[in-house]
């Protein structure tokens with residue numbers, strides 16, 4: 001894919017995120033899942049993200065915040081990374097509140113990443129090598145679907161492919177030579193915006 005301007009990539013990513021929200025709403029409605037009054041908060045889930053395009057867009061969101069708030073999130077992210085690494089070294093999977101969670105609300109709601117958007121519902125993805133991965137949704141979703149004869153599933157393959165296209169549009173010919181991204185959101189914050197040439 002031809003390299004795109006950063007503005008065009010951001011515009012298309014915002015539109016893709018809207019389509020993810022629509023797909024999520026459809027599946028969560030079919031399951032009867034609502035986050036309202038949830039006694040848990042899934043923003044403690046520990047996972048890595050894999051695209052420059054989401055990393056750079058996350059930083060666009062962070063840069064639009066007042067400096068004081070941004071610095072607060074960076075400090076929290078540094079603490080998160082320290083604690084998570086110590087836990088991983090002892091073989092424990094971290095379950096720490098995301099540094100961007102502000103009293104239950106996402107501090108970068110419009111810029112949150114794909115996994116944050118899909119986590120709640122049952123979803124699946126078919127990888128380019130044909131391997132199918134399935135995710136059961138959050139604990140509440142799992143309770144709601146446990147007795148369902150036909151569980152509604154959000155297939156995010158098409159959405160993921162569109163994200164990959166935007167990654168290619170952002171990186172252009174460098175897409176094959178850039179190091180792979182495998183970072184938690186906190187690490188993406190601590191490292192700062194990815195270093196991409198204009």
Ligand code: SF4
Nearest residue numbers: 035038042120138140
């Ligand atoms: S996605 Fe699930 S665990 Fe997360 S807030 Fe919503 S209902 Fe709760």
Ligand code: SF4
Nearest residue numbers: 043098100101106116
């Ligand atoms: S970025 Fe937002 S939605 Fe994602 S884990 Fe952090 S607070 Fe939750």
